[in-house]
């Protein structure tokens with residue numbers, strides 16, 4: 252399961268102090284083992300129950316200037332970048348009776364098993380904490396297309412309690428969260444580099460037996476669709492190239508789907524259909540099936 256980190260300290264750190272120690276300690280959020288070693292200083296930041304109210308107060312009186320590059324949505328307060336490959340945020344977890352949750356339940360992905368395409372270390376900062384059902388899976392065995400059957404193993408059911416620290420490993424740990432009994436806040440230190448945009452993240456169906464949604468922060472699938480609509484031969488060639496060579500099978504399948512729609516004639520459609528159907532990538536075969544079904 253996501254790793255409980257058995258760490259204790261009475262020390263308290265401010266946010267700037269934490270970020271300086273994170274840099275000085277050369278912790279690397281891209282490496283889960285290295286990130287785990289930052290557990291004690293994260294707990295020390297979590298012990299400081301005044302830094303976040305102070306930061307919120309400052310934001311409220313300063314036109315939210317520190318949140319202008321916060322693209323995570325209203326349940327997140329961005330806490331800055333300790334390094335180029337790390338971002339920090341405070342996550343707000345509404346309870347089922349909170350106004351926030353009742354007004355926009357879809358803003359919280361409760362009850363949906365999902366993995367993460369980034370490592371993150373988290374500490375329960377405020378409130379009783381959310382509960383999760385935890386699973387593990389073999390990311391390398393997943394091609395990554397909607398409906399694909401995936402074997403996931405349930406390993407635990409627990410709360411992320413106040414002042415407890417956990418490590419979520421990219422592409423290993425899955426959790427399905429339940430709302431906390433009372434509004435809760437966690438502090439997260441997360442991997443954040445350009446490379447993680449090329450790694451897929453999955454939402455699984457309610458039982459966790461198949462991929463329900465491939466989450467992607469990439470703009471490429473939308474761009475492929477627009478590009479294919481131009482009917483330009485060079486663009487078409489590029490889409491076919493991507494469908495054959497891209498490192499992400501999800502991206503390859505999206506490129507093939509668009510290339511099929513943008514094909515100049517029946518001969519090209521036939522060639523692309525044959526390529527997709529003979530591929531050992533399930534996502535490509537599915538892209539062909541979906542194209543032929545329409």
Ligand SMILES: [Fe+2]
Pocket residue numbers: 365366367426
């Ligand atoms: Fe999550």
